[in-house]
Amino acid sequence: MIPTAGAVGRVAGLVVVVTVLQVAGLSSLRVFGATPDLVPLVVGALALFAGSVPSALTGFSIGLLIDLLLGQSVGASALVLTLVGYAAGRYRDVRDPAHGLVPIPYAAAVTAGYWVGLAAVSFLLDRPSISPFVLREMLVTVLLNAALALPVFALVRRVLRPSLREDPLERQRRRRGPRETGPLGLRGLEV
Amino acid sequence: MGERAAIRRRRATLAVLVVASLGLLTVFFGDSAPSGLTAVQRGVQVVLSPIESGASRALKPFRDVVGWAGAVVTAKGENERLADEVTSLRGQLARIQTTGREVEELRALASLPRRAGYPDGVRTVTSRVIGRSPTVWYSKVQIDRGSKDGVALDQPVITGAGLLGKVTQVTGGSAVVTLITDDSSSVSATVMPGGSGGVVKPEVGRPNDLLLDFIDRGDRIRRGSMVVTAGTTSSRLESLFPRGIPIGRVRRVDSDEVELYQRVHIEPFADLRKSDMVQVLTSPPEADTAEVSIR
Numbered sequence: 001m002i003p004t005a006g007a008v009g010r011v012a013g014l015v016v017v018v019t020v021l022q023v024a025g026l027s028s029l030r031v032f033g034a035t036p037d038l039v040p041l042v043v044g045a046l047a048l049f050a051g052s053v054p055s056a057l058t059g060f061s062i063g064l065l066i067d068l069l070l071g072q073s074v075g076a077s078a079l080v081l082t083l084v085g086y087a088a089g090r091y092r093d094v095r096d097p098a099h100g101l102v103p104i105p106y107a108a109a110v111t112a113g114y115w116v117g118l119a120a121v122s123f124l125l126d127r128p129s130i131s132p133f134v135l136r137e138m139l140v141t142v143l144l145n146a147a148l149a150l151p152v153f154a155l156v157r158r159v160l161r162p163s164l165r166e167d168p169l170e171r172q173r174r175r176r177g178p179r180e181t182g183p184l185g186l187r188g189l190e191v
Numbered sequence: 192m193g194e195r196a197a198i199r200r201r202r203a204t205l206a207v208l209v210v211a212s213l214g215l216l217t218v219f220f221g222d223s224a225p226s227g228l229t230a231v232q233r234g235v236q237v238v239l240s241p242i243e244s245g246a247s248r249a250l251k252p253f254r255d256v257v258g259w260a261g262a263v264v265t266a267k268g269e270n271e272r273l274a275d276e277v278t279s280l281r282g283q284l285a286r287i288q289t290t291g292r293e294v295e296e297l298r299a300l301a302s303l304p305r306r307a308g309y310p311d312g313v314r315t316v317t318s319r320v321i322g323r324s325p326t327v328w329y330s331k332v333q334i335d336r337g338s339k340d341g342v343a344l345d346q347p348v349i350t351g352a353g354l355l356g357k358v359t360q361v362t363g364g365s366a367v368v369t370l371i372t373d374d375s376s377s378v379s380a381t382v383m384p385g386g387s388g389g390v391v392k393p394e395v396g397r398p399n400d401l402l403l404d405f406i407d408r409g410d411r412i413r414r415g416s417m418v419v420t421a422g423t424t425s426s427r428l429e430s431l432f433p434r435g436i437p438i439g440r441v442r443r444v445d446s447d448e449v450e451l452y453q454r455v456h457i458e459p460f461a462d463l464r465k466s467d468m469v470q471v472l473t474s475p476p477e478a479d480t481a482e483v484s485i486r
Binding site for chain 2: 028063076078
């Protein structure tokens with residue numbers, strides 16, 4: 001991602017909108033006993049489209065905002081989302097995933113990582129009990145986020161597009177060779 | 192060279208963010224922490240709470256729609272679970288009600304001998320009705336006691352409410368009882384307390400009604416009077432039905448000027464279609480004789 005003022009503004013706007021939307025809107029929504037979580041989805045989308053540093057910074061910002069807004073342990077969500085965003089971004093840097101459906105496993109993995117990280121940090125800080133109920137909720141949230149991945153990633157991509165150095169999904173489209181045209185017998189032949 | 196710098200920058204960014212997070216956590220959980228961070232938290236909450244409030248209000252319809260859809264799915268599953276539960280509870284209720292009715296009937300049967308006028312010295316066999324005709328016009332029921340239990344032909348059968356009929360067929364373990372509504376039945380009876388005597392027969396075409404015939408026109412029969420078995424005193428024929436078993440209550444009296452006798456309509460005490468527990472009077476009362484009974 002090209003770090004212009006516009007790009008930073010767009011990402012900052014995204015951070016605030018997503019945090020408010022999650023805290024004020026989606027958190028009280030129960031689907032199959034769990035809540036869809038936009039936060040790891042957006043961090044994952046940034047990791048896929050912008051790379052490890054922007055996603056780590058975004059994860060830190062969203063995490064800090066959530067911690068401050070909800071009055072919870074300041075730094076806990078920030079730490080987890082930083083690490084998750086960085087790891088997801090590094091995966092993108094190294095593996096260069098470009099398939100059109102890659103947002104789905106990406107979203108699932110980032111959400112699972114976020115939940116596991118939060119559970120670990122909470123366990124270290126507050127020592128809560130990890131119950132089967134929590135595991136079930138985590139699983140449902142991962143599935144819900146996987147279901148929401150394509151539209152959310154598309155939205156984030158649309159927001160980031162003007163600042164992206166390269167779009168992995170666009171690159172994948174370019175990889176497919178141009179269609180051969182011409183008489184049937186000459187297709188694929190060097191003439 | 193440039194790539195190495197990028198890697199260093201990247202790692203440095205990560206390290207800074209992690210250290211910042213850990214630092215915030217340390218400060219938050221430190222002894223002197225609350226003042227600064229709490230103020231920041233409050234500030235952020237003050238700034239963002241109006242936005243949150245607006246967003247929450249704006250998203251309410253969406254939440255409601257999703258909540259409604261979720262509720263429909265949940266309600267569907269819950270509906271199935273409740274339907275199963277209702278089925279199970281209905282079965283339990285049926286069993287309890289059946290048992291309750293049997294208990295009531297047995298209690299009534301047990302209390303019957305204590306009624307005034309009930310014949311003394313009668314031995315009984317309590318039995319359960321195990322078969323009956325499904326139609327309204329049936330007049331026979333099958334019981335689960337037979338000759339092995341001391342049940343014999345022509346023995347009277349009663350319920351807790353009153354007279355039911357007499358035994359007309361017996362096997363080792365069961366018996367058939369012909370009800371007093373059968374058209375072959377006739378029972379000598381007395382209207383209490385006046386003592387007017389007559390014969391109780393089924394009313395033609397109304398299987399649940401009884402008719403007390405041969406009551407003199409001069410006798411005054413009141414509606415609601417109780418009708419009991421008469422027994423009678425003739426020594427030529429022994430009564431099948433001992434004296435004093437309740438039969439029914441006078442429903443109405445037809446008094447035709449042309450007829451010699453009054454026709455008294457009786458509503459039987461015994462629920463002839465629903466009785467489940469009955470008693471067979473297996474031995475006649477002491478020193479009681481009869482003149483008319485059942486054919």
